[in-house]
Amino acid sequence: MTANGALFGRLTDADDERVELLRSVIDCMPSGVVVVDMDGDLVLYNAAARNALASRFVPLEVCWPDREVFDIEGTRRLEPSELPLARALQGEICDDVELTVRTKANKTAMLRVNARPMLQIARGTLWAVAVFQDIGEEIDAARHQRELERQLAQAQKMESLGQLASGIAHEINTPTQYISDNVRFLSDAFEAMARYQGEVAAVVADGAVEAEAAERLDGAREDAELEFYAEEVPAAIRQSLEGLDRVASIVRAMKEYAHPCDTKEPTDLDHVVKTTVAMSKNEYKYVADLELELAGDLPKVACVAGEISQVLLNLVVNAAHAIAEAGRERGVIRIRTSAVDDGVQLEVTDNGVGVPEHLSERIFDPFFTTKAVGKGTGQGLALAFDVVVRKHGGRLDVRSTQGEGSTFTVFVPRNAREAPAA
Numbered sequence: 221m222t223a224n225g226a227l228f229g230r231l232t233d234a235d236d237e238r239v240e241l242l243r244s245v246i247d248c249m250p251s252g253v254v255v256v257d258m259d260g261d262l263v264l265y266n267a268a269a270r271n272a273l274a275s276r277f278v279p280l281e282v283c284w285p286d287r288e289v290f291d292i293e294g295t296r297r298l299e300p301s302e303l304p305l306a307r308a309l310q311g312e313i314c315d316d317v318e319l320t321v322r323t324k325a326n327k328t329a330m331l332r333v334n335a336r337p338m339l340q341i342a343r344g345t346l347w348a349v350a351v352f353q354d355i356g357e358e359i360d361a362a363r364h365q366r367e368l369e370r371q372l373a374q375a376q377k378m379e380s381l382g383q384l385a386s387g388i389a390h391e392i393n394t395p396t397q398y399i400s401d402n403v404r405f406l407s408d409a410f411e412a413m414a415r416y417q418g419e420v421a422a423v424v425a426d427g428a429v430e431a432e433a434a435e436r437l438d439g440a441r442e443d444a445e446l447e448f449y450a451e452e453v454p455a456a457i458r459q460s461l462e463g464l465d466r467v468a469s470i471v472r473a474m475k476e477y478a479h480p481c482d483t484k485e486p487t488d489l490d491h492v493v494k495t496t497v498a499m500s501k502n503e504y505k506y507v508a509d510l511e512l513e514l515a516g517d518l519p520k521v522a523c524v525a526g527e528i529s530q531v532l533l534n535l536v537v538n539a540a541h542a543i544a545e546a547g548r549e550r551g552v553i554r555i556r557t558s559a560v561d562d563g564v565q566l567e568v569t570d571n572g573v574g575v576p577e578h579l580s581e582r583i584f585d586p587f588f589t590t591k592a593v594g595k596g597t598g599q600g601l602a603l604a605f606d607v608v609v610r611k612h613g614g615r616l617d618v619r620s621t622q623g624e625g626s627t628f629t630v631f632v633p634r635n636a637r638e639a640p641a642a
């Protein structure tokens with residue numbers, strides 16, 4: 221491009237030296253500069269404008285008339301009359317207008333534009349100049365910041381919920397106990413009344429009651445639908461007691477999980493598995509069935525039960541996500557415990573998407589995630605690794621076949637010793 225070539229279009233009449241000087245100055249500017257004539261056609265632009273809007277293959281002159289301009293969110297296309305340069309040609313001064321530009325060069329740029337009218341007295345016409353900055357990074361950073369703030373707020377909410385959990389568990393525990401006692405009492409009462417009613421029916425059937433009275437009693441029994449109740453009430457009571465048992469076991473698990481204990485105590489890992497599973501049902505029940513293969517006679521291992529429970533919870537949630545991602549109808553998560561050499565092994569197997577081989581090391585890195593923003597933060601396995609390997613001197617391994625599933629193995633030594641910090 222020559223000094224007076226396309227870049228300066230109609231400025232070719234001007235003094236060459238001044239044009240050259242002006243060209244050098246505006247080409248050095250980091251902001252884009254564009255000048256258009258009354259028809260909106262390019263009169264002048266600088267290198268930054270070309271970089272922002274054109275590509276190596278499509279020069280700015282070509283993609284300028286074809287550009288599409290949207291609001292900064294990229295959702296509403298702006299009318300030609302709303303564009304800053306068009307408004308400047310109407311004599312308006314536009315400051316800090318933010319918009320998104322898409323050009324034929326397949327470029328999308330987020331720009332902050334200032335535009336001014338430029339009276340060309342010698343030519344008897346009006347031009348307009350726009351100076352703009354690319355604010356894509358600024359907007360990305362602001363969005364990222366907002367997302368981090370949202371995650372932080374969520375984490376704080378979860379933390380305070382965690383602190384409240386043991387209190388809530390305690391509060392639920394008390395009414396659950398007296399509801400259970402009352403339902404058991406009602407069960408006994410119903411049995412007694414059913415026995416009495418059976419006796420009355422037998423007396424009536426034996427003909428020991430006057431015919432008129434017998435008829436009345438029969439009618440009353442039918443009206444009260446006693447046969448129906450005799451069948452259904454015991455089932456309803458049994459189900460209520462089962463439900464209450466479930467509530468009680470979840471509450472117990474929550475109390476144990478929330479218990480602020482961080483010392484290693486001899487622990488039965490089968491029990492940890494059972495309580496964790498009771499709490500985490502909601503995390504997997506829509507995508508998978510859970511199968512437990514518990515050893516039943518595990519030696520106790522020295523560990524912080526709450527921490528191992530959290531590790532297991534992370535593994536179960538990951539397994540559920542992997543199954544959901546595989547998109548098959550319903551998956552299976554299997555948790556197996558076994559006594560090995562000098563400790564206890566805990567395996568979580570799923571038939572989800574599996575881990576690609578080249579990622580099998582990286583998945584334990586802090587903040588490594590393949591999940592969408594808001595679904596995963598990449599901290600689950602990093603935390604699990606820290607708890608198992610560093611705090612308990614154990615091992616955490618993965619075996620996986622892509623497309624078939626994964627098995628995560630946690631080994632907790634019987635006499636856990638904290639590994640020295642790396």
Ligand SMILES: Nc1ncnc2c1ncn2[C@@H]1O[C@H](COP(=O)(O)OP(=O)(O)OP(=O)(O)O)[C@@H](O)[C@H]1O
Binds near residue numbers: 570
């Ligand atoms: N069972 C699994 N099957 C397939 N991939 C898995 C499994 N578990 C973990 N991964 C992979 O490892 C990555 C890291 O897991 P990690 O638990 O550390 O973080 P996350 O689940 O993405 O987020 P967070 O646990 O913080 O919510 C996941 O994003 C996923 O790609």
Ligand SMILES: [Mg+2]
Binds near residue numbers: 534537538599600601
């Ligand atoms: Mg996870």
